Structure formats: structure tokens, C-alpha cells
Amino acid sequence: MRFDPPTVPTRAIIYCRISRDREGAGLGVERQREDCEALAAQLGVEVVAVYSDNDLSAYSGKPRPGYRQLLDDLRAGRADTVLAWHTDRLHRSPAELEEYIDVCQPRDVQTRTVKAGALDLSTASGRMIARQLGVQARYEVERMVERQRRTRDQMAQRGVWFGGRRPFGYEADGVTVREEEAALIREAAHAVLAGASLRAIAADWNQRGIRTSTGSEWEGAEVGAMLRRPRNAGIVRHRGEEAGPASWPAVLEEPLWRSVVAVLTDPERRTTPGNERKYLGSGIYLCGVCADGTTMRCTTSSATSGGHRVPDYGCRRRKHLTRRTDPLDDYVTLILLDRVARLDAADLLAVEEDPVDVAGAQADIQQARATLDSLAAALGAGEMDMQEWRVASQAARARMERAERTLAGAVRADPVAALVAAEDPTEAWNGMDLSRRRAVLASLMTVTVLPAPRGRRPGGGYFDPSAVRIEWKR
The missing domain is CATH 4.10.860 (DNA Excision Repair, Uvrb; Chain A)
Structure with missing residues (x-):
């Protein structure tokens, strides 16, 4: 196509955009830039800036930094010509086109494209043509979106994978199970049901060198999102809802998966990183003064030991009862481990009285x-x-x-089972992360902290076991 050069030398800005970078290397916008530079040489204009938005759709409405910078430069008078590969690279929304016209028309900014020629926004007929091109581009996009939605509806009905990055637990085809990762998913599911926190699972996996499907380290939120996927149970999710059975095999039985989802979506479950429990009895031990179920939380004592502040448990409601954390936790742990080490420890395991159909x-x-x-x-x-x-x-x-x-509610994991089944309960306890220890404690015991007299005990220490009431739940 032949272009008539402008009558006066101009300064041009090149704008490139590609909606979806399938190659992942920005090659699409690079090819557009090369074509626009050739057009600039043909027109005899100076290119003062090149802006691009890679892998960003003009239809989606998401902010395009490169495009916004282009408009800012035009408003500031830094250029009087815009070079693009096609008009639809600039905008596919009538509202965006009108903004572009409002910027270009009063400043006599020329628009030249490699494939669609020049846009003359200084005349009514030129603006009409630009709007017609915009309407046509919008129509093409909307028709494409309709085809894509219909295709996805059909794929969901057939249980077909929509594609995308490799799902953890499956090969790149999204269908073949990667058994070593599937085993990790099952391990994490049972750990959650046994009381483990998502952050603890993520930390354990990172320490073991286990990475996400993209090679990154795990975060607790990522572990949770992965475990909540319907695809784990062989279920297709479409438009935010379960759409039926999938064509790929499940890595978790559906009852197990639904139990995990129920635990992870429980409103009572703490998910804020800042609320991660750091002490065994925080939020579990009861205040023996309030006597109404008020729990104790960890605070920092005003007393010091070796120049350092030490943590205390204190009543959540009032400052009428405090107790040092370490001696209390050690005592509770000692009583708990003594109980699970007895010959009748198997009696502690929960029995399912009403099996689920x-x-x-x-x-x-x-x-x-x-x-x-x-x-x-x-x-x-x-x-x-x-x-x-x-x-x-x-x-x-x-x-x-x-x-x-x-x-x-079909699958209930008993957090106590790992201790009861262990040859050495103490070793098993030491191998548990804090979230699992807390689950065991909450499942087995009610610990009430009572007021204790001040001063040393007859044995020389300060801790008084008689000021701790332990009641067994089983």
C-alpha cells in the first residue's frame, strides 16, 4: 500500500499491542514494531517513542499502560503522528475511540497504520470512517467471544479440559495423572483434615524442594486454592459452578475432596497470615476466673528474663489471670503424651456411629x-x-x-490417630507442626487455667500443677 507523506516533518509515536502472546516472548509486538518503523521510514518521520502492551486485550477493559502513556504524550504535544499496525491495535471500544478522537482532533494528530492506511480525524467524514472501523472491530471481537463461550460450553458438557498452564498433579495435557504430585495432593488433603494449616503444608513442601507447576515456591494460599479445585475430584468447573464429570481421572475421591473444601471454607477457620497461632494453647486454654468459656491468648509479659521479655498466657477479656507459656505448655504436653502412651490409647480414637451413605x-x-x-x-x-x-x-x-x-462430612480425619498409631508418641509429637499439635489438644482435652498463689512452690519452682484443670473429652 502506498502512503502519501505528510506535508511537514513530524514526530511520531509507535504503538503496538497483542491480545494474547501465545509464544510468551513478545514476538507479536516486535513484528508490529518492525513494520511500523518501516512505515516511519517511508513517511520520513522521526520516531520519538515506542509504546507497547503485550498480552493485553483492548476489549477486556483492563488498563493498558502503554496506551495511556501514548495519550499523555499526545496531550503534552510530544508528537503529532501515531503509527500503528492496524486501527484495531489502538482500540476496540467505541468509548476508547471517542477519547482518542478528543485527544487527536484539536491537535491535528495524524494516525497512520500499516494495514488500514491513514485515519483523517480532522474531518467529519474521516471521523465517520474511524467510527465505522471501530464498530466493525467491536463486532468481530463480540462474535469471537460468543464463539469461544459456545465452544467452552460444549467442552464443559463433554468434560474436556479448557487448557492453560499445567495443573499440579497432572501432566501438561491436563488429563494424565502425575502420580508423585497426586500423592502429595492426597497427603495434603489428609493433613488438612487432621488439623494442619496451609502455611505449615507450604513450608514443609518448600523445605522438601517441592515446587508448583510453574517452578515457584508454595504459599499457603496457593496450597488452599489447589486443594479446593473441583478437578481434583474429577469434576469440571465452568462459569464458577460445577458443570459435571470430567474426562480426566480424579486424584481425590469426591467425599474426601468435599470434606477438605468444607474445612477450608469454614468461616471459623483462621486464614489471615497475621492470625497464625504461634503458641500451643492460644485460643484453646480457658480462663478459670471468667468460667464462661472465655479463652486465653498470648501476651508479652512486663517481666524480663535475661533482659528479654517472655510470653504469657492471659485472659482474653480482662487482666486478672496470667501464666507463663512454656511451663504451662510443657505440663499440658506431658499429660497428653502420657495418656496416648497407655495400653488403652486406642479407646481415644473416634468411632463413626452413623456412617454416611x-x-x-x-x-x-x-x-x-x-x-x-x-x-x-x-x-x-x-x-x-x-x-x-x-x-x-x-x-x-x-x-x-x-x-x-x-x-x-463423609470423611473425618482424627488428629489423634497419628499419635496412637506411633511406636513412640513423643517422637511423633515432636515431628508434628504446631497446627497439628493444636488440633490434637483441642480434640482430646479441655484445659482450664485457675488462679495460683504467688511465690515459689515447695519444690522450688513457680509452676503449680494444681492450678491447671484438665478434663478429657474422650
Whole structure:
């Protein structure tokens, strides 16, 4: 295509953009830049800046730093020509086009493209052509989005993987199980049910050299997001909801996965990093003065030992009861380990008195999904309106929710089991992270801290075991 050079020398800014960088190396915008530089040489203009937005869509509405800098430079008069590979690289939104016109028209900024020629925004006919090109570009994008959504709907119905980065636990095809990672997922699921925190699991994996599918170290939040994935149970997730069985094998049985999700989404579960418990009895030990279930928390004592402040347990509500953390935790641990080391320790294990009908709950979920699919097809075919669909689908959704709640409680891990089964309970206790120790303590004991007399005890120490009341829950 032949271009008429401008009548006066100009300063140009090149703008490049690609919506999706499949190669991951910015090669798309690099090719655009080379073509625009060739156009600049043909026009005889000086390129004063090059801005690009790689892997950013103009349709999505996400901020484009390069494009915003382009507009700022034009407003400041740093250039009077914009060079782009095509008009749709600049904008695919009518609102963005109008802003671009408002910037360019009063400043006589020229727009030249490699593939679509020049845009004359100084005349009504030129602006009309620009708007028509914008409408056409918008139409193409919306039609593409509709095709993509329809394709994804069909893929979800067939249980096909949508693609993307390799999921942890599976090979790059998203279907083949990577057994060593699947074993880690199962290990983490049982650990969560046994009381382990996500941060503890992440720290353990990082220490063992286990990395994410992208090669990064784990964070607690990433472990939680990975464990909550429906794909772990062989379920497709589409548009924020479970869409049915997947074509890939599950790495967790559905009851186990739903139990893990129930634990991780429990509103009572503390997830804020700053709230991570650092002491065995914080939030578990009870204040014996309040006598209404008020728990104790860890505070910093005003007393010093060797020039350092030492932590105390104190009543959460008032300052009427404090106790040094280490002696109290050591005593509670000693009593606990003595109990699990006895010959009758197996009696401590919880017994499931009312087993869950897993098969029945799974059948209810499948039937409810089939009903919802048929109702959705009827709605799409115009055989019922939205109000009729809401009424008809209500019962199926309620049935599915009841079955999901049933499965969420199907798997219960007893945190005490690891200690009871160990040949050396003390060694097993020492190998547990703090979150698991706290789960064992909360499961077995009610520890109430009572007021104690001041001064040394007859044996010479300050700790008074009689000021600690321990009641066994089992």
C-alpha cells in the first residue's frame, strides 16, 4: 500500500499491542514494531517513542499502560503522528475511540497504520470512517467471544479440559495423572483434615524442594486454592459452578475432596497470615476466673528474663489471670503424651456411629445435575421462560446442596490417630507442626487455667500443677 507523506516533518509515536502472546516472548509486538518503523521510514518521520502492551486485550477493559502513556504524550504535544499496525491495535471500544478522537482532533494528530492506511480525524467524514472501523472491530471481537463461550460450553458438557498452564498433579495435557504430585495432593488433603494449616503444608513442601507447576515456591494460599479445585475430584468447573464429570481421572475421591473444601471454607477457620497461632494453647486454654468459656491468648509479659521479655498466657477479656507459656505448655504436653502412651490409647480414637451413605449422596448429585442440564436445554430452546426455570430448578438445586453437605462430612480425619498409631508418641509429637499439635489438644482435652498463689512452690519452682484443670473429652 502506498502512503502519501505528510506535508511537514513530524514526530511520531509507535504503538503496538497483542491480545494474547501465545509464544510468551513478545514476538507479536516486535513484528508490529518492525513494520511500523518501516512505515516511519517511508513517511520520513522521526520516531520519538515506542509504546507497547503485550498480552493485553483492548476489549477486556483492563488498563493498558502503554496506551495511556501514548495519550499523555499526545496531550503534552510530544508528537503529532501515531503509527500503528492496524486501527484495531489502538482500540476496540467505541468509548476508547471517542477519547482518542478528543485527544487527536484539536491537535491535528495524524494516525497512520500499516494495514488500514491513514485515519483523517480532522474531518467529519474521516471521523465517520474511524467510527465505522471501530464498530466493525467491536463486532468481530463480540462474535469471537460468543464463539469461544459456545465452544467452552460444549467442552464443559463433554468434560474436556479448557487448557492453560499445567495443573499440579497432572501432566501438561491436563488429563494424565502425575502420580508423585497426586500423592502429595492426597497427603495434603489428609493433613488438612487432621488439623494442619496451609502455611505449615507450604513450608514443609518448600523445605522438601517441592515446587508448583510453574517452578515457584508454595504459599499457603496457593496450597488452599489447589486443594479446593473441583478437578481434583474429577469434576469440571465452568462459569464458577460445577458443570459435571470430567474426562480426566480424579486424584481425590469426591467425599474426601468435599470434606477438605468444607474445612477450608469454614468461616471459623483462621486464614489471615497475621492470625497464625504461634503458641500451643492460644485460643484453646480457658480462663478459670471468667468460667464462661472465655479463652486465653498470648501476651508479652512486663517481666524480663535475661533482659528479654517472655510470653504469657492471659485472659482474653480482662487482666486478672496470667501464666507463663512454656511451663504451662510443657505440663499440658506431658499429660497428653502420657495418656496416648497407655495400653488403652486406642479407646481415644473416634468411632463413626452413623456412617454416611456416600453412594446415595453421589447418585443424588448426578441426578440433580442431569435435571438441571435438561432444564437449561429447555430454557435455551425457548420451551420455558426464566421464571419457570427458576421454579423448576429450585428443587434440583436444593437436592444437590443437601447431597454436597452430606459428602462434605463423609470423611473425618482424627488428629489423634497419628499419635496412637506411633511406636513412640513423643517422637511423633515432636515431628508434628504446631497446627497439628493444636488440633490434637483441642480434640482430646479441655484445659482450664485457675488462679495460683504467688511465690515459689515447695519444690522450688513457680509452676503449680494444681492450678491447671484438665478434663478429657474422650
